Amino acid sequence: MNAPEKNVGQVHFETAPHFPIYMDYSATTPIDPRVADKMIPYLREQFGNPASRSHMYGWTAEKAVEEARGHVAALVNADPREIIWTSGATESNNLAIKGAAQFYKTKGKHIITVKTEHKSVLDTVRELERIGFEATYLEPQDNGLITVEQLAAAVRPDTILVSVMLVNNEIGVIQPIDEIGVFCRSKGIIFHCDAAQATGKVVIDLQKTKVDLMTFTAHKTYGPKGVGALYVCRKPRVRLEAQMHGGGHERGLRSGTLPTHQIVGMGEAFRIAKEEMDSEIGRIQALRDRLAKGLQEIEEVYINGDMEHRVPHNLNVSFNYVEGESLIMAIKDIAVSSGSACTSASLEPSYVLRALGRSDELAHSSIRFTIGRFSTEEDIDFAVNLLKSKVHKLRDLSPLWDMFKDGIDINSIQWAAH
Ligand SMILES: Cc1ncc(COP(=O)(O)O)c(C=O)c1O
Numbered sequence: 001m002n003a004p005e006k007n008v009g010q011v012h013f014e015t016a017p018h019f020p021i022y023m024d025y026s027a028t029t030p031i032d033p034r035v036a037d038k039m040i041p042y043l044r045e046q047f048g049n050p051a052s053r054s055h056m057y058g059w060t061a062e063k064a065v066e067e068a069r070g071h072v073a074a075l076v077n078a079d080p081r082e083i084i085w086t087s088g089a090t091e092s093n094n095l096a097i098k099g100a101a102q103f104y105k106t107k108g109k110h111i112i113t114v115k116t117e118h119k120s121v122l123d124t125v126r127e128l129e130r131i132g133f134e135a136t137y138l139e140p141q142d143n144g145l146i147t148v149e150q151l152a153a154a155v156r157p158d159t160i161l162v163s164v165m166l167v168n169n170e171i172g173v174i175q176p177i178d179e180i181g182v183f184c185r186s187k188g189i190i191f192h193c194d195a196a197q198a199t200g201k202v203v204i205d206l207q208k209t210k211v212d213l214m215t216f217t218a219h220k221t222y223g224p225k226g227v228g229a230l231y232v233c234r235k236p237r238v239r240l241e242a243q244m245h246g247g248g249h250e251r252g253l254r255s256g257t258l259p260t261h262q263i264v265g266m267g268e269a270f271r272i273a274k275e276e277m278d279s280e281i282g283r284i285q286a287l288r289d290r291l292a293k294g295l296q297e298i299e300e301v302y303i304n305g306d307m308e309h310r311v312p313h314n315l316n317v318s319f320n321y322v323e324g325e326s327l328i329m330a331i332k333d334i335a336v337s338s339g340s341a342c343t344s345a346s347l348e349p350s351y352v353l354r355a356l357g358r359s360d361e362l363a364h365s366s367i368r369f370t371i372g373r374f375s376t377e378e379d380i381d382f383a384v385n386l387l388k389s390k391v392h393k394l395r396d397l398s399p400l401w402d403m404f405k406d407g408i409d410i411n412s413i414q415w416a417a418h
């Protein structure tokens with residue numbers, strides 16, 4: 001039997017009975033118990049350094065690392081030699097973007113990315129701007145997607161790199177990377193894609209999709225934190241400047257002793273993802289649709305992002321006429337993410353929702369529900385009932401809600417200065 005037995009995924013929650021129901025799978029997933037089991041021998045008796053060539057400990061570790069590399073490559077239909085181990089998606093994004101920009105800097109200095117990328121892409125591009133590169137940040141449409149036409153309009157003769165993510169972490173939308181890849185290849189521009197949120201959720205076929213560099217991480221796909229990979233295309237060969245210097249591991253692209261246990265965990269997580277993706281997606285889609293249907297029974301609720309080009313694990317909803325901070329406090333029995341200042345380290349409402357044209361108020365009162373392998377129908381029903389009752393209660397206390405119900409256009413009110 002492949003699917004985890006009932007309750008296997010609840011191991012974490014049984015040990016902490018007062019913990020809320022977990023609906024924040026895009027922040028990180030629970031480790032699949034099968035992954036943890038696979039890792040343990042490499043923390044204990046199989047502790048060798050995979051770079052040790054002279055004894056059994058090293059050979060055993062190296063064999064495990066190469067097996068895992070094969071699993072990661074297989075999930076995305078790549079050659080194992082195209083997979084470089086890193087410490088996670090942040091490092092992969094840094095290596096891809098800085099590495100390509102620095103290697104190809106004599107060809108040009110212009111980079112194109114999107115306003116709704118993850119900070120590990122945006123901040124990396126900003127850093128390159130600081131040292132003399134130039135960047136264009138594409139504005140997505142209201143549904144969160146960009147088009148190839150937009151990209152084509154931004155290209156300059158000196159554009160060397162395009163970076164567009166596959167699945168957005170906040171709203172779950174899937175960017176059209178097949179078309180972007182064809183376009184970039186036709187122009188001789190390197191195409192990097194952050195697929196941290198995509199593995200196990202959408203089919204990735206790197207024999208077909210023309211991506212040059214692709215970022216992966218284990219901990220969004222039921223693997224351990226602190227390990228990831230970068231796909232570096234061999235045909236045509238893409239060159240990078242290394243960002244980590246030292247022992248010349250990973251063909252000189254990323255020095256540092258490989259964390260065998262982490263890598264084994266990522267390999268097993270990706271092997272399971274490949275095997276179970278088809279059946280899992282249908283089940284999760286049904287749960288997400290149940291959640292969407294339940295929440296839409298509440299008045300003045302807006303779904304953020306395209307619902308068609310979207311992974312089934314994500315539902316991002318704004319609750320109008322509810323104060324975001326109070327809502328988050330009221331629903332502590334479920335673990336969700338709000339992207340607003342209340343729960344995130346940056347003191348601003350979600351820049352992704354702002355880029356989609358949502359007002360500050362709606363961005364503040366938005367909630368990201370992300371579900372996954374161990375979510376159940378009971379979890380969904382609990383969340384729907386909780387939201388229904390809390391939103392209702394908060395609106396009962398809200399003068400703005402009263403005005404809305406009385407048909408007053410709130411935007412037309414002249415508020416007294418104070
Ligand atoms: C789209 C995306 N890229 C990159 C990252 C960073 O991943 P990691 O935690 O592996 O560095 C995340 C995780 O938050 C993400 O969602």
Ligand code: FES
Pocket residue numbers: 323324325340341342349364365
């Ligand atoms: S809801 Fe708290 S800062 Fe926006």
